[in-house]
Amino acid sequence: MSEPMVWLTIFVLSIFVGIEVISKVSTTLHTPLMSGANAIxxxxxxxxxxxxxxxxxxxxxxxxxxxxxxxxxxxxxGFVVTDRMLQMFTRRKxxxxxxxxx
Amino acid sequence: MSSTPTWVQLIYLACAVCFILALKGLSSPKHAxxxxxxxxxxxxxxxxxxxxAADINHLVPILIAIAVGTVIGVIGARKVLMTQMPxxxxxxxxxxxxxxxxxxxxxxSDRVGHGGEPKFDLAMTAFTILVGTVSFAGSMLTFAKLxxxxxxxxxxxxGLPVLFGLAIIGALAxxxxxxxxxxxxxxxxxGIVGLALGVLLVLPVGGADVPIVISLLNAFTGLTVxxxxxxxxxxxxxxxxTLVGASGTILTKLMAAAMGRSVVNIMFGALKGGSTLGAGxxxxxxxxxxxxxxxxxxxxxxxxxxxxxxxxxAVAQAQHTLRELVDVLTARGVAVDYAxxxxxxxxxxxxxxxxxxxxxxxxxxxxxxxxxxxxxQTDVVLVVGANDVVNPAAKTTPGAPIYGMPILNADxxxxxxxxxxxxxxxxxxIENELLFDPKTTLLFGDAKDSLGKLLxxxxxx
Numbered sequence: 001m002s003e004p005m006v007w008l009t010i011f012v013l014s015i016f017v018g019i020e021v022i023s024k025v026s027t028t029l030h031t032p033l034m035s036g037a038n039a040i041x042x043x044x045x046x047x048x049x050x051x052x053x054x055x056x057x058x059x060x061x062x063x064x065x066x067x068x069x070x071x072x073x074x075x076x077x078g079f080v081v082t083d084r085m086l087q088m089f090t091r092r093k094x095x096x097x098x099x100x101x102x
Numbered sequence: 103m104s105s106t107p108t109w110v111q112l113i114y115l116a117c118a119v120c121f122i123l124a125l126k127g128l129s130s131p132k133h134a135x136x137x138x139x140x141x142x143x144x145x146x147x148x149x150x151x152x153x154x155a156a157d158i159n160h161l162v163p164i165l166i167a168i169a170v171g172t173v174i175g176v177i178g179a180r181k182v183l184m185t186q187m188p189x190x191x192x193x194x195x196x197x198x199x200x201x202x203x204x205x206x207x208x209x210x211s212d213r214v215g216h217g218g219e220p221k222f223d224l225a226m227t228a229f230t231i232l233v234g235t236v237s238f239a240g241s242m243l244t245f246a247k248l249x250x251x252x253x254x255x256x257x258x259x260x261g262l263p264v265l266f267g268l269a270i271i272g273a274l275a276x277x278x279x280x281x282x283x284x285x286x287x288x289x290x291x292x293g294i295v296g297l298a299l300g301v302l303l304v305l306p307v308g309g310a311d312v313p314i315v316i317s318l319l320n321a322f323t324g325l326t327v328x329x330x331x332x333x334x335x336x337x338x339x340x341x342x343x344t345l346v347g348a349s350g351t352i353l354t355k356l357m358a359a360a361m362g363r364s365v366v367n368i369m370f371g372a373l374k375g376g377s378t379l380g381a382g383x384x385x386x387x388x389x390x391x392x393x394x395x396x397x398x399x400x401x402x403x404x405x406x407x408x409x410x411x412x413x414x415x416a417v418a419q420a421q422h423t424l425r426e427l428v429d430v431l432t433a434r435g436v437a438v439d440y441a442x443x444x445x446x447x448x449x450x451x452x453x454x455x456x457x458x459x460x461x462x463x464x465x466x467x468x469x470x471x472x473x474x475x476x477x478x479q480t481d482v483v484l485v486v487g488a489n490d491v492v493n494p495a496a497k498t499t500p501g502a503p504i505y506g507m508p509i510l511n512a513d514x515x516x517x518x519x520x521x522x523x524x525x526x527x528x529x530x531x532i533e534n535e536l537l538f539d540p541k542t543t544l545l546f547g548d549a550k551d552s553l554g555k556l557l558x559x560x561x562x563x
Contacts, residue, residue: 004222007332007340010337010340010341010344011328011332011340011344014328014340014341014344014345014348015344015347015348016348017122017345017348018125018344018345018346018347018348018349018352019348019349019351019352021122021125021126021129021345021349022125022126022128022129022349022352022353023352024129025128025129025130025353025356026131026451027356027360027444027445027450027451027469028131028451028454029128029129029130029131029134029451030353030356030357030360030444030449030450030451031187031188031191031449031450031451031452031455032128032134032138032451032455033125033128033129033349033353034191034316034317034320034350034353034449035187035191035194036124036125036128036137036138036141037125037128037320037324037345037346037349037350037353038191038194038195038198038320038323038346039138039141039142039145039194040121040124040125040141040145040324040342040345040346041195041198041202041320041323041324041327041342041343041346042145042194042198043121043145043148043327043338043339043342043343044198044201044202044205044326044327044330044339044343045145045149045168045201046148046149046152046336046338046339047202047205047327047330047331047334047336047339048201048204048205049149049152049153049158049164049168050152050156050158050334050336051205051208051209051212051334052158052160052163052164052167052208053156053157053158053159053160053161053164054156054158054159054212055159055160055208056212060208060211060212061160061163063204063207063208064160064164064204064208065163065164065167066167066204067200067201067204067205067208068164068167068168068171068201069167069168069170069171069174070171070197070198070200070201070204071171071197071198071201072167072168072170072171072172072174072175073171073174073175073178073194073197074175074194074195074197074198074201075145075149075171075175075198076171076172076175076176076179077174077175077176077178077179077190077194078175078179078191078194078198079138079141079142079145080175080176080179080180081178081179081182081187081190081191081194082128082138083135083138083139083142084179084180085184085187085455086134086135086138087135088184088455088458088459089131089134089135089454089455089458
């Protein structure tokens with residue numbers, strides 16, 4: 001199989017997987033899910049590191065480093081803020097019990 | 103692809119699986135947190151791997167740049183108020199889109215002059231530059247709208263559709279040039295047109311619809327990352343980006359459906375005419391307002407009360423006072439429930455996050471479909487800082503921006519009490535007929551202040 005065909009195959013299958021995994025999500029989780037997906041595309045950091053690592057001149061290096069900073073913000077911030085939102089959902093139950101004992 | 107060692111390919115495959123499981127986990131409450139952590143692990147492993155997989159130069163500056171980005175990201179994520187969550191998601195999405203566009207531009211600058219570049223690679227590069235900059239500019243504008251740095255109402259001017267059309271034609275022409283005659287300045291010009299397109303795309307979108315646009319731009323950024331993965335020959339970018347692109351598109355559709363709208367209508371509805379503009383002006387029609395004592399009596403003698411919380415409640419940080427009031431009423435034998443509209447807050451599911459932060463017991467939160475039939479038997483509905491989610495215009499006024507959105511049937515209750523700051527229309531920018539209903543009583547003031555007075559008045563009874 002030729003290389004572009006391999007890429008196309010991966011691409012098409014990934015679309016179906018992406019649709020399939022979230023087709024049944026409750027509205028309660030829409031915001032965290034959007035934020036979590038947002039963090040995942042921060043993986044562009046890998047691409048930013050690659051182009052910066054192969055920079056041939058100062059201009060390329062500077063723009064590459066800017067891309068690295070931006071992508072890191074996207075990825076790290078995205079995962080942290082999603083976790084912060086989800087923490088609240090998990091802490092809920094024991095706290096509710098505590099309250100009934102008060 | 104063939105130049106990448108097999109062990110690296112295998113690690114990337116494992117990372118891609120992590121991303122799939124992360125999205126899967128995030129769609130069920132039970133596994134959501136574990137899913138997110140797994141996604142983070144996959145991302146970290148992929149980033150570490152790239153340093154060993156290729157001969158990366160400029161190692162120290164790169165590591166410093168990662169550290170800087172990490173610190174900014176963590177501080178932003180920790181410091182943000184839960185009420186500002188949608189803006190932050192928009193901001194993170196925007197910088198991701200810009201990063202993808204810069205990566206593609208650098209890749210283009212590296213390839214010009216060599217000749218014989220595969221046309222498809224160049225097309226993917228052009229795609230990444232264009233969609234990445236659209237996503238960046240669009241996200242920044244949604245940020246400005248949500249942060250109220252600018253009006254959250256649709257912004258329209260006479261030449262907008264023409265300008266939009268010209269920008270699209272210009273972008274396509276420049277993209278063709280990138281493919282046929284690759285030069286860096288053409289790529290930069292394409293990026294600039296992309297920025298303009300992003301702005302023109304989001305300007306006509308009204309406040310309540312902005313979150314849907316964020317979700318759509320999120321999907322856009324995913325696709326740019328996927329295209330970037332193709333250009334760089336990196337499978338983890340391809341799979342990760344495609345997953346976000348596909349799941350983001352579906353999520354956008356689901357969110358639009360929760361508001362009873364179509365995505366096309368949200369994006370371009372305002373261009374068709376003034377119908378989605380809403381009123382914006384404050385009406386001087388008479389309303390019935392009352393003091394806290396009168397409303398306390400109303401609540402005290404009710405046997406069933408439903409509370410409809412909205413963004414105004416969260417902004418005023420009045421959740422705790424509300425919970426106290428509910429506790430007092432419950433202790434006196436009043437049955438009280440919270441009715442949560444799917445799009446209460448600034449984003450679908452946002453209100454659940456906000457109330458969870460205030461530790462309102464999960465069991466008292468009733469979803470719209472479960473509670474809507476109970477309004478008929480309800481004595482008093484207490485609407486705190488919400489407006490659009492109980493606005494009957496969604497059922498009765500075909501031209502209204504929220505027409506078709508499922509709403510909470512507050513109008514069916516015997517009495518409706520609104521706690522409102524002013525008569526200003528809600529986030530969607532339209533007047534609420536329910537405010538002028540003879541069954542309705544208004545208590546003006548800051549939600550926390552009003553609830554505090556109400557609580558004291560109920561206690562005094």
